Amino acid sequence: MTTRRDFISKTILGSTAIIAGNSAMGMAASSYRRIIGSNDRLNVAIAGLGRRLGGYYEPVALDSSNVRLTYLCDVMKSQREKALAEFSKHIDHKPKLENDIRKVIDDKEVDVLINATPDHWHAPGSVMALKAGKNVYVEKPCSHNMWENEQLVEAARKYNKVVQMGNQQRSSDHTIEIIKEIHNGVIGKPYKAVAFYTNSRGEVPVQQKTPVPQGLDWNLFQGPAPRREYTQETWDYNWHWYGWDYGTAEAGNNGTHEIDVARWALGVNFPKHVQVEANKRHFLNDGWEMYDTMEATFKFADDKVIQWDGKSRNGYDTYGGGRGTIIYGSEGSVFVDREKYILTDRNGKIVRNTNSQSEEAGTALGGGGDMTTAHMVNFFDAIRGKADLTAPIDDASISMAMVHYANMAYRAGNGFSVDENTGRISDEKVNKFWSREYEPGWEPKI
Numbered sequence: 001m002t003t004r005r006d007f008i009s010k011t012i013l014g015s016t017a018i019i020a021g022n023s024a025m026g027m028a029a030s031s032y033r034r035i036i037g038s039n040d041r042l043n044v045a046i047a048g049l050g051r052r053l054g055g056y057y058e059p060v061a062l063d064s065s066n067v068r069l070t071y072l073c074d075v076m077k078s079q080r081e082k083a084l085a086e087f088s089k090h091i092d093h094k095p096k097l098e099n100d101i102r103k104v105i106d107d108k109e110v111d112v113l114i115n116a117t118p119d120h121w122h123a124p125g126s127v128m129a130l131k132a133g134k135n136v137y138v139e140k141p142c143s144h145n146m147w148e149n150e151q152l153v154e155a156a157r158k159y160n161k162v163v164q165m166g167n168q169q170r171s172s173d174h175t176i177e178i179i180k181e182i183h184n185g186v187i188g189k190p191y192k193a194v195a196f197y198t199n200s201r202g203e204v205p206v207q208q209k210t211p212v213p214q215g216l217d218w219n220l221f222q223g224p225a226p227r228r229e230y231t232q233e234t235w236d237y238n239w240h241w242y243g244w245d246y247g248t249a250e251a252g253n254n255g256t257h258e259i260d261v262a263r264w265a266l267g268v269n270f271p272k273h274v275q276v277e278a279n280k281r282h283f284l285n286d287g288w289e290m291y292d293t294m295e296a297t298f299k300f301a302d303d304k305v306i307q308w309d310g311k312s313r314n315g316y317d318t319y320g321g322g323r324g325t326i327i328y329g330s331e332g333s334v335f336v337d338r339e340k341y342i343l344t345d346r347n348g349k350i351v352r353n354t355n356s357q358s359e360e361a362g363t364a365l366g367g368g369g370d371m372t373t374a375h376m377v378n379f380f381d382a383i384r385g386k387a388d389l390t391a392p393i394d395d396a397s398i399s400m401a402m403v404h405y406a407n408m409a410y411r412a413g414n415g416f417s418v419d420e421n422t423g424r425i426s427d428e429k430v431n432k433f434w435s436r437e438y439e440p441g442w443e444p445k446i
Contacts, residue, residue: 040066040384041066041067041068042066042067042068042111042112042135042380042383042384043067043068043070043109043110043111043112044060044067044068044069044070044110044111044112044113044114045069045070045071045072045073045104045107045110045112045113045114046060046069046071046072046073046083046114046116047071047073047074047101047104047113047114047115047116047117047121047125048073048074048115048116048117048118048121048139049072049073049074049076049079049080049082049083049116050074050079050116050236050237051237052116052139052166052368053083053086053116054086054368055368055369055372055373055376056114056116056368056372056376057086057087057089057090057368058090058368058373059372059373059376059377059380060087060090060091060376061090061091062373062377064377065376065377065380066380067112067380068093069087069091069093069095070095070096070107070109070110071095071096071097071098071104071107071110072084072087072095072096072097072098073097073098073099073100073101073104074099075099075216075217075218075220075221075235076213076215076216076217076235077099077214077215077216078215080097080098080099081097084097099217099220100217100220101117101121101125101128101220102128105125105128105129105132105134106132108133110134111134111135111383112134112135112136112137112380112383113125113126113129113134113135113136113137114136114137114376115129115136115137115138115139116139116166118221118239118246118247119141119144119240119246119247119248119252119253120144120223120224120225120245120246120247121223121224122138122139122141122142122143122144122148123138123142123143123144123148123149123151123152123444124148124223124224124442124443124444125138125223126138126142126152126155126163126444127151127152127155127444127445127446128444130155130156130158130159130161130163130446131155131159131446133159133161134161135161135162135163135379135383136156136161136162136163136164137163137164137166137376137379138152138163138164138165138166138393139165139166140165140166140167140252140256140257140400141248141252141253141256141400141403142165142393142396142397142400143397143400143404144224144248144436145404145433145434145435145436146401146404146408146423146434146435147434147435147436148435148444149397149400149401149404150397151444151445151446152393152397152444153393153394153397154446155444155446156393156394157394158446162379162382162383162389163392163393164375164378164379164382164389164390164391164392164393164396165391165393165396165397165400166372166375167256167257167260167375167391167396167399168257168360168371168372168374168375169257169260169261169338169360169371170260170264170375170390170391171371171374171375171378171390171391172338172356172358172360172371172374173356173374174336174340174341174354174356174358175261175336175341177341177354178334178336178341178343178354179261179264179265179336181343182265182327182329182334183267186329186332186334186343187327187328187329187330187331187332187333187334187343188329188330188331188332188346189329189330189331190265190266190267190304190327190328190329191266191303191304191305191328191329191330192266192304192305192306192307192327192328193261193262193263193265193266193305193306193307193325193326193327193328194262194306194307194309194319194325194326194328195255195258195259195261195262195306195307195308195309195324195325196258196308196309196310196311196318196319196323196324196325196326197250197254197255197258197309197310197311197312197322197323198311198314198315198316198317198318198319198321198322198323199254199311199312199313199315199322200313200314200315201292201312201313202283202313203283203286204233204238204241204283204286204287204288205232205233205238205286205287206285206286206287207231207232207233207234207242207287208231208232209229209230209231209232210230210231210232211230212230213230213235216235218230218235221235222245222439223439223442224438224439224442224443224444225245225246225438225439226245226437226438226439227439228245233287234246238287240253241287241288241289241290242287242289243289243290244290244411244436247290248403248404248407249290249291249294249407249410250290250291250292250294250310250312251294251296251308251310251403251406251407252403252404252407254310254323255294255308255310255403255406256399256400256403257323258308258323258324258325259306259308259399259402259403260391260396260399261325261336262306262308262325262327263306263398263399263402265325265327265334265336266300266304266306266327268300268301268304268306269398269420270398270401270418270419270420270421270422270423271298271299271300271306271402271405271418271420272299272300272301272417272418272420273298273299273415273416273417273418274296274297274298274299274402274405274406274408274409274415274416274418275296275297275299275409275415276294276295276296276297276406276409276410276415277294277295277296278291278293278294278295278296278406278410279291279292279293280292280293281293281313281314282312282313282314283313288313291410292311292312292313293310293311293312293313293314294308294309294310294406294410295307295308295309295310296308296310296405296406296409298402298405300420301420306402308402308406319335320335321337323337323338324336324337324338325337330346331345331346332344332345332346332351333348338358338360338369338371339355339356339357339358339360340353340354340355340356341353341354342354358370358371360372375390375391378390398423401423405418405425407433408425408430408433408434409430411433412427412429412430412432412433413429414427414429414430416430
């Protein structure tokens, strides 16, 4: 029997002949693309049009991706209009602009949701999309809390859809190369990894009640979070630091990436114990409501350890870069970040220094680059059955759990033990933060 892929291949060949025949008749290039591979095309919607938007231009616009952007969705009118203007430089059609993610999800023509909304919308929006039959690319953090983490994994299994988290370094060629070598023994037995992020974020305004900005759907921005009056600066990025209604602090904002690489390198899953020292130590009277400095220690079986060193507002360069991971082994060590890896022997002598020339964004606001492109192309290919996911949600959610554990230890004020098989916690004081308070009717139930 002819397979669907064979059919598509034959259709593409036939369509090439049609193009050749119709070229002289002036058929537009956009018309060609609607013919070629139409049976394999994915209709994509993007929800959340903030600082990650630039990372989507290339993977969505690539002819080889064979996707069509059908929606640009955001609760802020100016964001929608800006996104349309920017995307028009990369694609030859006009996607629909939509305010409400639920309307996008209800459209049966949409195959894929790229979920780049604020943290508190990641799991609820993704679960909604999965229930509606969509595949989901969800930016980190894939969940706001541990309960959501489990709900998202279960929804992906129940509805048998492809879900990839935006931990794009999993699709980095040089990182894949050195992690494979670590697993093959290039530094002996790996026993410890230090994941770090260093930035010099400035003072944040103290929140003041103010009228809702023109064009913002404040009720929809809050979505799953309990309702409250609008405060200035909240909708645009500073929601990261204004309490736990919307954000997951720096561990969720950036630690997810490096902690994921550390766990990948050591080949570990859930930790046995979590201990955290964290506090707000800069601009003590400003509006920042969370820790801005954190040192977290995760202990695993076989005497393996991951440490997370997050400094949000002190730019001292401790490790030789703004972000990265150092992996220590019995016979050597590796430094790896988004641009390179450095392999050293046990005496600290450099054995190999590999610079990948990657253009992936580091600590600057915004994002995108070759890793994001590769990660999203892998996602598109996995939907079509052409590739295995580099960051399947059931694995990525374990890295996400470590972020939640760190935040839970900080909020509870004490460390705790973890069931390394299930990821569950028995400490009642800590378990108060397993989930959160939801606006009634907005819980991400599968």
